[in-house]
Amino acid sequence: MDPGTFFVLLLILIVVTVVILWTTIIQIEQYEAGVALRLGKFYAMLNPGWNFVVPLITMVYKIDLRIQVLDVPRQEVITKDNSPTMVDAVVYYRVADAKKAVLSIANYRLAIVNMSTTTLRGLVGDMELDELFSKRDYINSTLTNKLDVETDPWGIKVDNVEIREVDPSPNVKAAMEEQTSAERERRAAILKADGQKRSAILEAEGEKQSRILEAEGVRQAKVLEAQGERTKTILEKQGEAQGLRITAMGASALDAKALTVLSLDSLKALGAGPATKFVIPFEISKLLEGASEYVGYSKKVGDRELSGIKELESALGKTEDILGPIPTAKEMADEIEAIKEEVQEATEAVSREGIKDDYAATEPPRELKEPE
Numbered sequence: 001m002d003p004g005t006f007f008v009l010l011l012i013l014i015v016v017t018v019v020i021l022w023t024t025i026i027q028i029e030q031y032e033a034g035v036a037l038r039l040g041k042f043y044a045m046l047n048p049g050w051n052f053v054v055p056l057i058t059m060v061y062k063i064d065l066r067i068q069v070l071d072v073p074r075q076e077v078i079t080k081d082n083s084p085t086m087v088d089a090v091v092y093y094r095v096a097d098a099k100k101a102v103l104s105i106a107n108y109r110l111a112i113v114n115m116s117t118t119t120l121r122g123l124v125g126d127m128e129l130d131e132l133f134s135k136r137d138y139i140n141s142t143l144t145n146k147l148d149v150e151t152d153p154w155g156i157k158v159d160n161v162e163i164r165e166v167d168p169s170p171n172v173k174a175a176m177e178e179q180t181s182a183e184r185e186r187r188a189a190i191l192k193a194d195g196q197k198r199s200a201i202l203e204a205e206g207e208k209q210s211r212i213l214e215a216e217g218v219r220q221a222k223v224l225e226a227q228g229e230r231t232k233t234i235l236e237k238q239g240e241a242q243g244l245r246i247t248a249m250g251a252s253a254l255d256a257k258a259l260t261v262l263s264l265d266s267l268k269a270l271g272a273g274p275a276t277k278f279v280i281p282f283e284i285s286k287l288l289e290g291a292s293e294y295v296g297y298s299k300k301v302g303d304r305e306l307s308g309i310k311e312l313e314s315a316l317g318k319t320e321d322i323l324g325p326i327p328t329a330k331e332m333a334d335e336i337e338a339i340k341e342e343v344q345e346a347t348e349a350v351s352r353e354g355i356k357d358d359y360a361a362t363e364p365p366r367e368l369k370e371p372e
Helices: 003-024 098-103 108-125 129-134 136-154 170-251 256-270 284-295 309-316 319-323 329-353 358-362
Strands: 025-028 032-038 041-046 049-052 058-064 068-078 084-095 156-168
Touching: 003 025, 025 032, 032 098, 041 098, 058 098, 068 108, 084 108, 084 129, 084 136, 098 136, 108 136, 108 156, 129 136, 129 156, 136 156, 156 170
Parallel strands: none
Antiparallel strands: 025 049, 032 041, 032 058, 068 084, 084 156
């Protein structure tokens, strides 16, 4: 054998040896599972790491055990209320049993997609359009449970199914927008009416409270005014009563002579004016009789008994301090004569002028007589 041929044969042997060694060592990743088939029959499950197999007669299938995402194609579905709707979904799954995934089904990914499509179509067809929007959680959980049961013989675990989009037809969208707009307008009108109602109630309540407070203020003012008038009247009456009491206490210590003197002194004060004219009625005779009796020209009148003089003097003062100096009998007689002259002049003046008083028309005045 020549050297060239030997070199070629040696090179071929080296290449074959490398290929055999390469196919003998199988590396399985941590997230994978290896299914080994020898001569077309299941042989063993290969663990992560390097695994040595018989080359040429052993075939190894590597299965990814991580959670994978699978898109369910967009499809048109007719709902229970005959509303065409476009629906799509997303499936989250993982291989739980690599042996079943290899030996039980040829393409589990395609099987999951078709199974999800048919299951979604059947579930949505039993529901109305409004329920598709309000019961998404129910749809997701139902799809997950059904797909998990259907794919369990394939060694597939469906973790979750999510409805991604629900898209009604344009006509249905327009109707839904009109319905939503009308509902919002209705709610706005209700809220506005309720606000106006509450506002009117609060205004009426405030006006009511204001009127109540105003009426209460007026009532209290009237009560206070009435109490003030009552207190004023009581104080005035008490003052008058106190004055009368003091007058009575002072008068109780006076006898008939003193009272006569006081009466004559008052009459003198009345006649002191230059334009004063007297029309003497018949009752003045009693005053003159008292004066006559006082000066001793008539029958003697006994003095009034005095009671509590010392008490009165201690409370009001002495009699001289209250009444002043008491005139004597001579002074009283002179005073009476002066009064008689003034009365006579007044009577003559009335007779000359022809003026008659009501008393003069009915009964002429009595003549003043000297006391006997």
